[in-house]
Amino acid sequence: MSSDHATDLTSETLEARARRHLWLHFTRMSSYQGNDVPVIVRGSGQYVYDTQGKRYLDGLSGLFVSQIGHGRAEVAEAGARQATELAYFPLWSYAHPRAIELAERLAVLAPGDLNRVFFTTSGSEAVESAWKMAKQYFRTIGQPGRYKVLSRAIAYHGTSMGALAVTGLPDIKTPFEPLPPGGVRVPNTNFYRAPGFVADDLGAFGRWAADEIERAILREGPDSVAAVYLEPVQNSGGCFPPPPGYFARVREICDRYGVLLVSDEVICAFGRLGYYFGSQRYGYQPDVITFAKGVTSGYAPLGGMIVSDRLMEPFGTGPVTFLHGITFAGHPVSAAVALANLDVFEKEDLLGNVRANEGAFRRTLEKLTDLPIVGDVRGDGYFYGIEMVKEKATRETFTDEESERLLRGFLSHALYDAGLICRADDRGDPVIQLAPPLTCTQEHFDEIEQILRSVLTEAWKLI
Ligand SMILES: Cc1ncc(COP(=O)(O)O)c(C=O)c1O
Numbered sequence: 001m002s003s004d005h006a007t008d009l010t011s012e013t014l015e016a017r018a019r020r021h022l023w024l025h026f027t028r029m030s031s032y033q034g035n036d037v038p039v040i041v042r043g044s045g046q047y048v049y050d051t052q053g054k055r056y057l058d059g060l061s062g063l064f065v066s067q068i069g070h071g072r073a074e075v076a077e078a079g080a081r082q083a084t085e086l087a088y089f090p091l092w093s094y095a096h097p098r099a100i101e102l103a104e105r106l107a108v109l110a111p112g113d114l115n116r117v118f119f120t121t122s123g124s125e126a127v128e129s130a131w132k133m134a135k136q137y138f139r140t141i142g143q144p145g146r147y148k149v150l151s152r153a154i155a156y157h158g159t160s161m162g163a164l165a166v167t168g169l170p171d172i173k174t175p176f177e178p179l180p181p182g183g184v185r186v187p188n189t190n191f192y193r194a195p196g197f198v199a200d201d202l203g204a205f206g207r208w209a210a211d212e213i214e215r216a217i218l219r220e221g222p223d224s225v226a227a228v229y230l231e232p233v234q235n236s237g238g239c240f241p242p243p244p245g246y247f248a249r250v251r252e253i254c255d256r257y258g259v260l261l262v263s264d265e266v267i268c269a270f271g272r273l274g275y276y277f278g279s280q281r282y283g284y285q286p287d288v289i290t291f292a293k294g295v296t297s298g299y300a301p302l303g304g305m306i307v308s309d310r311l312m313e314p315f316g317t318g319p320v321t322f323l324h325g326i327t328f329a330g331h332p333v334s335a336a337v338a339l340a341n342l343d344v345f346e347k348e349d350l351l352g353n354v355r356a357n358e359g360a361f362r363r364t365l366e367k368l369t370d371l372p373i374v375g376d377v378r379g380d381g382y383f384y385g386i387e388m389v390k391e392k393a394t395r396e397t398f399t400d401e402e403s404e405r406l407l408r409g410f411l412s413h414a415l416y417d418a419g420l421i422c423r424a425d426d427r428g429d430p431v432i433q434l435a436p437p438l439t440c441t442q443e444h445f446d447e448i449e450q451i452l453r454s455v456l457t458e459a460w461k462l463i
Helices: 003-007 013-020 075-084 097-109 123-140 162-168 168-175 202-220 246-257 276-284 309-317 332-347 350-370 399-417 442-461
Strands: 039-043 047-050 057-058 114-120 149-152 181-185 226-229 259-263 288-291 303-308 374-380 383-388 423-425 431-434
Touching: 003 246, 013 039, 013 309, 039 123, 057 259, 075 332, 097 114, 097 303, 097 332, 114 123, 114 309, 123 226, 123 259, 123 288, 123 303, 149 162, 162 168, 168 309, 181 202, 202 226, 202 246, 226 246, 246 259, 246 423, 303 309, 332 350, 350 374, 350 383, 399 423
Parallel strands: 149 181, 149 226, 226 259, 259 288
Antiparallel strands: 039 047, 047 057, 114 303, 288 303, 374 383, 383 431, 423 431
16 A cells, blocks of 8 residues: 555545445445445544534444543543553553552442452453353352353343353344353343233333243253343343332342342443443442443543452452453553543533433433334433334334335434434334433533434435
8 A cells, every 4th residue: 555545634535445444343334335434533522523524413422432522631641641651561460550540449439349350451351251250250169050141132242252142132143153152031121012911010021021030040040040141221222221120139039049140331331321330320239240431431442340259259269260361451541541531520520410411311302202203212311212113103113124224224324414423223123322421411412302303204204
């Protein structure tokens, strides 16, 4: 490649070079053959900008990541200072100050006796690390038969082979089978699509969904089950909050059968639901929390798991070593950035902002229910899904062909063209997902609502 080419940053050449060389994730690359690749070049606050300088409201915080918003010099500078002082050192046998400080800070913020932090670089690695830890823990305490993990239908827990086995989305698993054995599915908490016998009673639905976990444990054999993975609010499928009492019941069931409760908070931690951890919002005590994304607000990559003292015990006292490690896990620059990110949370009371404004966010989005295409608006905090339906009264959803035409053929482009980054997804039923930066206030909610109203009104005409 010529050097001229490499330094030419005009939008046409960037897009052409992206088309030629860059492989976008979970993206049908052929759809860009005759179309522009969207190229985002800069961000500031709640907005990002493309090569033409056009502004977009970042209604998804990138990918559920940019909690504090874009362009925070103090967070970037914390990373730069750290790179100058100590750019890299591994956590294999050694420690470095930022990893120590961050581990301590996370342990203080985390609920109960979750006091031990194992860093990774991503959410998938966090999910997979928790599974490996659970398997080795049970072997060490004399229960070697426990290797299975329960998770919910349509739930997304990551893409590496182990994490994919925990993920509950058949379409993204099938091409990679056989996966590591042991992934078992249980129902999710989509009340809008609850089975008829509990469809009118949220409490009964929650009890049923939790009891299905017990039935799965009994069916699989309690001695073979290591853990159940649950997000506080399930993302995939379009934001399913837990019914009241759901997590209390799950906790009881886990205790009854000695199964670990892993709260996968890769999205739901760091303010997304108005608390540092989603489990704090719903008042349950996990054995492990997995996190990533918002811990750095994306200024550098980082993930990890926070583990209870009880689970750490066999690894901390005898000759046992957790036989697992990742070169860049707990990277000094990422750890420094995470600390600076948490400073912003504190200084600006971002949890307080979410708690004060989440009602307004909900009310603003609920205005959209007057549109014929909007079937359900659901979520908590700054985390919402809007389910689209063909027939509101019957909740009839779209056929695969209609959904393809609606989502990929129209909505994704139209929302982007209208200046809103969000996600139009049909991994379950078709939904639009929103997770804006935690700094957003009414003016941003109004902008989101107005763009959605005009684009969804157009979408309805195409059906
Ligand atoms: C709940 C949950 N777990 C795990 C992951 C995987 O995280 P990563 O993409 O950082 O590997 C995600 C990613 O969106 C997620 O939402």
